[in-house]
Amino acid sequence: MTVVMIGNPNVGKSLVLNRLTGSNFIVSNYAGTSLELSEATLKLSNREIKIIDTPGIYSIISSGQDQRIIKDLLEKEKPELILNVLDATNMERNLLLSFELKQLGFPMVILLNQIDRARRIGIQIQRERLENIMGVPVLFFSALTGEGLMELMEMLEMDKAQLNRPSSIEHYWKYDNCLECPQCSGCSACSIGSESCLGSDDFRRAEMARYTTQLVVHRQSKVQRYWIDRAEKVLDQPVLGTAILLILVFLGFYVLLKFIELSEGPINALLDPVNIFIENFLAAFLPAGMVNTILSKAIPEGLIIPFTIIMPAMLMVSLLMSVLEDTGILPRYSVALERAGRLFGVSGQAVIPLSLGFGCRTPAILATRLMPSMAERFIVITILSIVIPCAATIGVMAAVISAFDASLLVLLTTMLAVLVILGFLTSRSITREELFVYELPPLRIPDWNNVWKKVRMRFSGFFSEVLPLLLVMNIIIRALIESGFFELFYALESFTRSLFGIPADAFVAVLVTMFQRYLAPLVLLNASLTPREATIAIAMISLSLPCLPVMVMTVREIGAKGLAKILALGFITSFVVGAALNLILPG
Amino acid sequence: MYLKDLKTGQSATVLKINKGHAAERRLFEIGLVPGTRVEVLSRHPFKGPLLLQVGNSRLALGQGIAQMVEVELIPDQDL
Numbered sequence: 001m002t003v004v005m006i007g008n009p010n011v012g013k014s015l016v017l018n019r020l021t022g023s024n025f026i027v028s029n030y031a032g033t034s035l036e037l038s039e040a041t042l043k044l045s046n047r048e049i050k051i052i053d054t055p056g057i058y059s060i061i062s063s064g065q066d067q068r069i070i071k072d073l074l075e076k077e078k079p080e081l082i083l084n085v086l087d088a089t090n091m092e093r094n095l096l097l098s099f100e101l102k103q104l105g106f107p108m109v110i111l112l113n114q115i116d117r118a119r120r121i122g123i124q125i126q127r128e129r130l131e132n133i134m135g136v137p138v139l140f141f142s143a144l145t146g147e148g149l150m151e152l153m154e155m156l157e158m159d160k161a162q163l164n165r166p167s168s169i170e171h172y173w174k175y176d177n178c179l180e181c182p183q184c185s186g187c188s189a190c191s192i193g194s195e196s197c198l199g200s201d202d203f204r205r206a207e208m209a210r211y212t213t214q215l216v217v218h219r220q221s222k223v224q225r226y227w228i229d230r231a232e233k234v235l236d237q238p239v240l241g242t243a244i245l246l247i248l249v250f251l252g253f254y255v256l257l258k259f260i261e262l263s264e265g266p267i268n269a270l271l272d273p274v275n276i277f278i279e280n281f282l283a284a285f286l287p288a289g290m291v292n293t294i295l296s297k298a299i300p301e302g303l304i305i306p307f308t309i310i311m312p313a314m315l316m317v318s319l320l321m322s323v324l325e326d327t328g329i330l331p332r333y334s335v336a337l338e339r340a341g342r343l344f345g346v347s348g349q350a351v352i353p354l355s356l357g358f359g360c361r362t363p364a365i366l367a368t369r370l371m372p373s374m375a376e377r378f379i380v381i382t383i384l385s386i387v388i389p390c391a392a393t394i395g396v397m398a399a400v401i402s403a404f405d406a407s408l409l410v411l412l413t414t415m416l417a418v419l420v421i422l423g424f425l426t427s428r429s430i431t432r433e434e435l436f437v438y439e440l441p442p443l444r445i446p447d448w449n450n451v452w453k454k455v456r457m458r459f460s461g462f463f464s465e466v467l468p469l470l471l472v473m474n475i476i477i478r479a480l481i482e483s484g485f486f487e488l489f490y491a492l493e494s495f496t497r498s499l500f501g502i503p504a505d506a507f508v509a510v511l512v513t514m515f516q517r518y519l520a521p522l523v524l525l526n527a528s529l530t531p532r533e534a535t536i537a538i539a540m541i542s543l544s545l546p547c548l549p550v551m552v553m554t555v556r557e558i559g560a561k562g563l564a565k566i567l568a569l570g571f572i573t574s575f576v577v578g579a580a581l582n583l584i585l586p587g
Numbered sequence: 588m589y590l591k592d593l594k595t596g597q598s599a600t601v602l603k604i605n606k607g608h609a610a611e612r613r614l615f616e617i618g619l620v621p622g623t624r625v626e627v628l629s630r631h632p633f634k635g636p637l638l639l640q641v642g643n644s645r646l647a648l649g650q651g652i653a654q655m656v657e658v659e660l661i662p663d664q665d666l
Contacts, residue, residue, distance in 0.1 A: 058616035089643045093618040121643070198612055206620040236638055236645070238631040335647040339635040347649065348636065436636055436649030437613055 002050045002077050003156070006070060006101060007085035008094050009056030010441050012113045014038070015143035016085055017053045020152070026457070027450060028325035029441045030352065031056060032370045037069065044157050052077070058093070060100050061202070065369065074104070081156075082108045088118035088125060088140075091217050095209035098134065108136045109155060115140040115147060117442075122220035130216045232443040235332060242336040248329070256316045260398055263312045271307055275300035294479050302474030305399050305525070306467050313395035314466070318458035319451070321359040326446035326454075330355060331438060338436055346423065347372065347436040350380045357388035359458060361546060364388075365553040372436075378562055379426045381554060385546035386570050387419045392466060397542055403525055404534030410585065414539045414577060422573065477512070477523055486523075500575075501582035503527065506537040510544070510574065536581045544574035588660060590625070590637065591653040598626040599658035610652055617646060619656060 005013050009031035018025055021040035027033060035055050042049040052073065055066040074082075084101055086094040098110060112118075112125060131138045137155060141148035235241045282296035324330045330352060334341075338348030349370045357364035361384050368384070371377045389397060401408055480486055489504045496507040509523035524537060545567060546554065554563045593599055601623045604611045618641045619625070628638040628645065637653050639646045648656075 059612075062612050062616065092642055093644065096616070096620075123643075198615055202612075202615065203621075206615070210620070210622065236629055238629050238635065241629075242631075335631065335636050335638065338647070338649060339631065339633050348647070436647065437610070437617055437652060438647045439617060440638070440645040440647055442645075 001047055001081070001156075002052065002079040003081045003083050004070075004073060004077065004079040005051065005053045005083045005085055006060070006097070007056060007113075008058055008087060008090075008097060009439065011056065011085050011087040011094065012143050013053050013056065013085045016083075016111065016113060016141065017051060019143045019146065019149060021051060024453065024457075025053065026454065028330075029328040029444050030325065030331045031439050031441065032352070032367065033325075035066075035366055035369050037073065042153075042156070044153065046157060049156055051083075052079075057097070059097060059202075060104075074106070079106060082106045083111060084108055085111045085113050085141075088112040088115045089121060089123060091125070092209050092213040095212055096205055099205040099208055102134065102136065109152075110134060110136055110138045111141045111148070111152065112138065113141045113143055116142040116145050124218045124220065126216045126218070130212070133212050133215065228443050228445065235329070235443065236335075236440070241332070245329070245333055245336050252320050256313065256320065256394070257398070259316045260309060260312045260395070264308050267308045267312070271303060275303060278303075290482060294475065294482050298475040298478035299471065301478070302471045305396070306462070306470050309399045310392050310395035310466060310470075311462055313398065314391045314462050315455070315459055317359050317391035317394070318455045321356065322451040322454040322458075323446055324355070326444065326451055328441040328443045331440055334438055335440065346376055346379050346383075346427070349436065349438060350376070350383075353380055353384060354388055357384045357390060358394070359391055360461070361385070361388065361390045362549045362553050365550060365557055368557070374558070378558060378565075379423065381558060381562070382426055382566050382569060383419060383422060385550060385554065385566050386422065386543060386573050387415055389415075389542055390547075393542060397538060400524060400534055400538045404529050405531045406534035406538055407531065410535050410581070411539055411542065414581065415543065418543050418573060418577065422569070477526075481523075481526060499582065500536055500540065500578035501585075501587070502533045502537050502540075502578070503529070506533060509537060510540045510578070532585055532587065535585065536578055539581055540574045540578040543577050545570040588658060589654050590639075590648070590656040590658050591650055593627045593637075593658065593660070595627050595630055597663075598624060598661040600624055600661060602657040602659055605655040605657065610655065614652065614656065618642060618644065619646075624661065625658070 005017065007013050010029070010033070012027070014025045014027045014034050017023060017038070017040055018027065021042045023038075023040040025034070025038050025040075032055075034053060037055075038053045040051050040053075042051055054070050054073065057064070057066050057070065060067055060070060082101055082104075084098050086098065098108075101108060110130070112127075115125075118125065125140075127138050127140060139148045139151050139155070141152065235244060279296050279300045282299065283292060286292040286295060333355060334348035334351040337351050341348055341350055349372065352370055353364045353367040356367050364384055365381055368377045368380045371380055397411065400406055401411070486505060486508055489508050491504075492507060493504040496502055496504050500507065502510075505527040506524060506529060509527070512523055524534070524541075529537065545551075551563055551567075554566065588599075590599070601619050601621050603621050604614050604619065623641060626640040628640050630637050634650045636647045636649050639648060
């Protein structure tokens with residue numbers, strides 16, 4: 001048996017799925033957390049049920065990537081049941097989708113999720129009445145407390161398979177009655193495709209949703225106010241709220257840098273004896289020769305940067321990002337920064353993928369689906385790929401800055417300048433409508449179990465990907481250094497010196513960023529650089545190409561052509577930054 | 588009058604969304620259906636976005652989109 005879950009964004013579909021099947025899908029408090037289908041299996045006494053969670057949508061009729069995915073899924077899977085998940089505190093808008101879904105003809109169950117919160121804010125819903133109107137079973141549910149879980153399980157256990165299912169649903173979204181021209185056949189007369197045009201059926205359903213809500217929802221006049229509601233009021237004020245949000249960012253960075261600084265001592269104290277042991281052990285154990293020199297040096301040295309800098313950075317960034325996501329503060333940045341974003345050609349939604357990028361850029365690329373148009377997606381992916389430093393990159397920057405006394409101020413100013421210029425240039429190439437619409441989630445106290453789960457998940461990449469990769473690459477680079485391979489590049493010395501003001505080995509580090517941005521410092525730290533040279537080199541590295549996983553994701557999302565453009569821009573940016581800094585910075 | 592003309596704290600009823608715009612459907616879907624009551628919670632300075640209370644949800648709307656929604660002011664009940 002197959003069940004498909006459909007509902008508005010941020011009603012808690014993923015949390016319902018987790019509750020139901022004991023899965024661990026990522027949940028956050030903002031619209032657009034799940035952008036792909038996820039699937040889990042529920043084992044009941046008499047059968048196995050496949051439950052598929054879908055991205056949140058407001059309407060299934062309109063054209064859009066998410067709608068397409070869901071329509072294809074319904075057509076292909078022919079589910080035995082649609083589980084329509086609603087936010088009980090927001091019935092009218094949620095019911096609009098329910099009326100659409102009901103017309104498709106699949107057996108359906110309505111789940112009124114967040115019923116606990118609805119009661120808290122004084123909303124009462126007459127369940128039987130809603131069942132009568134909708135003609136489908138309605139359940140109160142709370143993914144948080146588990147209310148309604150048993151009833152839902154029982155309902156799934158009942159045999160629904162004999163119920164009729166439509167053989168095809170394609171005709172449902174062909175030509176809805178367009179108000180402009182009643183015999184609309186999807187012509188191009190009104191520039192809006194027939195699928196995004198509002199028809200009389202839409203208005204009829206909206207009317208039904210409103211009427212139904214009036215019949216079944218009752219509000220108590222006395223509403224209990226909690227401190228979090230007051231906090232929300234303060235945070236949503238234009239000036240004070242924005243100031244608080246900016247202070248939070250500053251505090252976040254402060255905590256991050258302080259954490260790296262404070263943890264370095266204890267980590268080193270633990271790591272040093274291990275490293276000495278590894279070095280001595282390898283030196284004694286391996287036969288004398290080049291392999292011995294390379295491995296006994298490269299392995300201990302390859303552990304230092306990952307453990308002392310990248311590990312604490314990844315840990316802290318994961319924690320801060322998870323808290324921002326779960327409290328619902330993250331989307332508030334999009335509102336506060338909408339104006340600023342317009343300066344470089346993106347709407348406020350861009351804040352979500354851009355700030356996710358500080359954690360890891362790979363999921364951030366996926367989150368660019370929140371952007372209203374392909375053109376804006378391209379801008380945001382470009383900025384993500386070239387400018388935004390991920391947790392690992394931040395760690396690397398911190399390492400180079402502390403090793404060579406490079407200038408943080410110059411680095412940050414350069415990044416900001418590149419952000420503005422790049423945004424300005426890419427946004428020139430598109431015409432754009434101002435389409436900023438976003439639903440703000442209510443503020444919540446984070447569920448610490450969920451935060452902990454996310455930190456663990458984000459951080460697990462350190463041991464499975466970052467550490468092994470860095471170690472292997474460090475060995476390769478050390479081997480190249482020992483073998484004298486890099487000396488071939490020394491012929492470039494006069495060229496790199498005159499153009500970028502950096503020695504050839506630092507330029508090699510810049511080229512290494514092609515493979516993985518956070519590998520470059522391994523080369524860099526083996527060179528001897530002045531603060532000026534180090535500043536230029538790390539600026540060129542920080543503002544260059546995306547790492548391999550990001551490239552793969554980019555191709556998946558916007559195609560190879562888009563990636564090619566971004567790579568070209570990345571190369572140009574890096575070289576222009578180097579040359580410009582060489583001209584500007586005093587020698 | 589239009590949504591963008593409302594001041595902080597004012598409430599209004601949505602009359603219609605101007606035609607011929609791809610955003611029309613998006614606004615409709617997110618709950619700005621004709622007849623809906625909206626309240627302006629705050630307006631960000633420098634022509635920044637408007638924060639609206641629609642039912643139990645909070646919507647942030649850019650100025651560009653707010654000038655396409657025609658509304659009728661609901662007079663303040665305290666007056």
